[in-house]
Amino acid sequence: MTQIWPIGGGKGGSGKSFLTSSLGRLLAAFDKKTLLVDLDLGSANLHTMLDVPYPEKCFSDYVQKRVSRLEDIVLETPVPNLYIISGARDSLDIANLPYEQKVRTLKAIAKLDYDWIFLDLGAGTSFNILDFFLISQNSIFITTPEPTSIENVYRLVRAVYFRRIRQYFNVTEFKALEEKVVAQYGEGSFNKPDSIMRVIKTSHPKKGTLLENDFNSFKFKLVLNQLRKQNNIALGPQICKIMEKHLGFHVEFAGNVAFDDRVHDAICQRVSFLERYPYTRTAYDLRELSKNIAQSGNQQMLLRYS
């Protein structure tokens, strides 16, 4: 059974690509066929982390239909069992992926035959990113212990839920819903998924229960990256708790990853941090995290695209 894990975090520079490549290496070492897909459209650099400096094929080839099957643009990496779909030579307008191309990609990814698929998503909360999140019930959100990063992760989680709600309605229905919510809860409440949900439950009970089932099946995980010594280690659990209490979203805390200057060194030298510095706190944290991810397998969500 293929497991798809989108990895994102709202803010740039929080370690999404580093985490993706590290998890890929660790899970590939478990003898599992692992695929990393660089969906950081327009600023892809997963290939650099994996030391595939000159990939011959890339995601653009698939989008522009030079290659018909997604399987054909999969590249091998120097790591056994680890494969990559690179974005190194994507065309310069790839960031604005058209809707039909996106749906085609999502369907193709869901059909790939690998044990693990990690999607390295970009920063921000554009439709493309949110839809790639919703390909699976599993997701990893990554943040650093800085207000900017935490702010963006709250926004991203809310945006993912909002997008899921949006997928159940057509344009006119959604417009009507917005008016209803604003009328009931006041200006600005349409940005809050919980007030929308309350309105849906009374006005569209059927869709309300479907959405509730979806939300209950989400297995979101939070990773707190770049935790320095002086930071509060309870920060991650506190974030999860506050999301549960005030937003009603269940996000499981998956673990801290310690900050280490040598991560920078390893990336500059284009070597694997885990191999170069295996006895560091950071490497230990990553290994624990990979165990956590490996144990929480889950079936993937069926795509709903009309």
Next chain:
Amino acid sequence: MKKDFAKLNYYEMLDVSPDAAFFEIRHAYNAALQVYAHDSIVSYSLFSLEERKKILDLLEKAYLTLINAQERKKYDNELAQAGVALHGGKKAPAQVPKSIYDIKRWTGPAVSPKKTNKIILRESVEESEKIRGILSKPEISGSDLKEIRNELGVPLEKITQETRVLLDYLVCIEENKINRLPAEAFLKGFVKAYLKSLCLEPADEICARYVRWLESAGKTGQAEEK
């Protein structure tokens, strides 16, 4: 999806159980202040200014009610009248303090002293035939040492921690990487420390046999290179 924060009861607001002691309530209040304070990064951007003020006011009210025994009783009665079931969990049986000076306290059978790790290691060295076989060789190589260690099931990291010898050196010793070993004076010390941490006796003698192996291996190794 969620209950409005204002509609939670005071216990839920502070995340304490209904039979929490006063110090637990105080701790919970401090923890909540950490999360909801104006400069807290946990709740940063999640609330508007008014929302945050409202939450902090509610928390303060909850704290001041629950920390006061009379007020708390009144509040509990109010909740009970409203039909909220408190005391969901069973109370743990009250523990009676025991005098630590009561020498007759232990009435069970006599307890033998606990085996320390070192004693266990020494015993397994004596018991294992494989280890005895290796130790009876006239020359002992690094890979022999590794075999012994694997037989005892001691991870290399543990030896590093115990002996304070760099892991790289231990790996070189075990992997027979002769040209990457430290100078002989250091090497002897390292090997002895290694042997002692595995409780292999007599360390000096075994170390001498390792050095003998090293000399002969070094000669043949050099000959091959040439």
